[in-house]
Amino acid sequence: MSKPFTCPHCGSHDYAIVLTGCKVQGATIEESFSWDPLTSEYASSGPIITDSESVDNEAGEAVCSNCEKDVSDAVSAYEASLGPEVAEA
Numbered sequence: 001m002s003k004p005f006t007c008p009h010c011g012s013h014d015y016a017i018v019l020t021g022c023k024v025q026g027a028t029i030e031e032s033f034s035w036d037p038l039t040s041e042y043a044s045s046g047p048i049i050t051d052s053e054s055v056d057n058e059a060g061e062a063v064c065s066n067c068e069k070d071v072s073d074a075v076s077a078y079e080a081s082l083g084p085e086v087a088e089a
């Protein structure tokens with residue numbers, strides 16, 4: 001069993017990674033729509049890539065899901081601590 005990532009700011013184990021400038025191949029993209037009766041419009045989650053053959057990105061940022069602070073450095077350190085055998089999903 002491996003240890004979870006821990007946010008250095010609030011101690012949460014959940015985080016999101018936002019990649020920008022992506023070149024994606026063979027991707028499956030999902031977009032959810034939910035009806036909002038207050039505005040009488042559909043609200044969209046935005047396109048979400050659920051699967052892809054490969055993703056090349058120019059820049060990435062990790063954000064804590066709890067306190068929304070930038071935890072890129074901490075996530076990098078966490079991934080490095082897992083060692084090279086993380087490719088197996």
Ligand SMILES: [Zn+2]
Nearest residue numbers: 007010064067
């Ligand atoms: Zn946090």
